[in-house]
Amino acid sequence: MKPFILLLSVAFTSAMLPLTSHANPPINTVDIETVEDAVSFYSSGLVANKAQSRLSFKTSGIVQKITVDDGQQVRKGQLLAQLDLSEIQAQQRQAQADFKQASLDVTRLETLVAQRLAPKEKLDNALIRKDKAKAALNIAEFNLKHSQIIAPASGVVITKHIEMDELISAGQPVITFSPNSKGWVVKAGLIDREAVYVNLGDTTTIELDAYPGQRLEGEVTEIAAQANPNTGLFEVEISINEEPFRLLSGLYAHINVHPQDQPVLYRVPTSSLLTANGKQATVAQMNPVSRSIEMMTVNVHSLSTDSVLISNGLNTAWPIVTGSPYNFPSQLNAPREVSQVTAEF
Numbered sequence: 001m002k003p004f005i006l007l008l009s010v011a012f013t014s015a016m017l018p019l020t021s022h023a024n025p026p027i028n029t030v031d032i033e034t035v036e037d038a039v040s041f042y043s044s045g046l047v048a049n050k051a052q053s054r055l056s057f058k059t060s061g062i063v064q065k066i067t068v069d070d071g072q073q074v075r076k077g078q079l080l081a082q083l084d085l086s087e088i089q090a091q092q093r094q095a096q097a098d099f100k101q102a103s104l105d106v107t108r109l110e111t112l113v114a115q116r117l118a119p120k121e122k123l124d125n126a127l128i129r130k131d132k133a134k135a136a137l138n139i140a141e142f143n144l145k146h147s148q149i150i151a152p153a154s155g156v157v158i159t160k161h162i163e164m165d166e167l168i169s170a171g172q173p174v175i176t177f178s179p180n181s182k183g184w185v186v187k188a189g190l191i192d193r194e195a196v197y198v199n200l201g202d203t204t205t206i207e208l209d210a211y212p213g214q215r216l217e218g219e220v221t222e223i224a225a226q227a228n229p230n231t232g233l234f235e236v237e238i239s240i241n242e243e244p245f246r247l248l249s250g251l252y253a254h255i256n257v258h259p260q261d262q263p264v265l266y267r268v269p270t271s272s273l274l275t276a277n278g279k280q281a282t283v284a285q286m287n288p289v290s291r292s293i294e295m296m297t298v299n300v301h302s303l304s305t306d307s308v309l310i311s312n313g314l315n316t317a318w319p320i321v322t323g324s325p326y327n328f329p330s331q332l333n334a335p336r337e338v339s340q341v342t343a344e345f
Contacts, residue, residue: 029286029319033267040258045188047251049178058146060169074151083147095140102130155179184240186253189233197259204238209252217241265309272320284321
């Protein structure tokens, strides 16, 4: 079999292989396929209640009652915990007595001032004392009211943080509570090149380790504006649309986000890759006008067994060469020189 000469020029960004001899073996080509809705992002996270609040007492004191346990369902208005009320009730009674005395003083002085038996200045001072006593009474009654924790809505006790007879300070978390009406979410993280394509309202599929083979539907309802400094991930919140089975906080979830804002991608056969280095690869395309082959450097979005998704670098009007009989030499990448290669078939 006779050898033939292939003149390869790499003085430019692409190399040309003229196909002029009828003795050359046929070149196999395929058209580039434009792919829509090809991108989805996988992550994992934990199931949580949409709204969680930490309930606490307004004042410090000794815990007298705890009527619930972790995971317990409660109804709106149900008593969840209570402090020992002895001291707080005594403060309220003292405030009531002070207000009553201040009110009597005002009434007495109003009569004396009307009869010109006392200066108006004394009445003014009595009115101020009455206002102060009323404010103190309001505070005492408010503290008494908030020495009990009442369920603000029907929901579930996520965590009980204290036990009976503990001395706790004002504002210390007592119960983490979640109302049933707010629903469930999955909280997960995405890397930066995924987060930029995700928008509010993007649909998701969710699978839970606790329920193998079961799929839930959801949508993205929150996206962090900056990455978590500890993980480097952008946190997203996905609301679960339906609850066909029992959900608990902390269940492990796998999510697949389907972004509406899809990048334009092009699918080519894996066999068309001539070289690959990280996210860059080299492919051959046929110029339909000159009937020559050009080497193109492309950016790879993702790779599978039989196909590659390319983000840019292709001439989308030219077909891709696959299974070429030519032995494209490494000299194609040598800058600014001309090489001759003899190939026998």
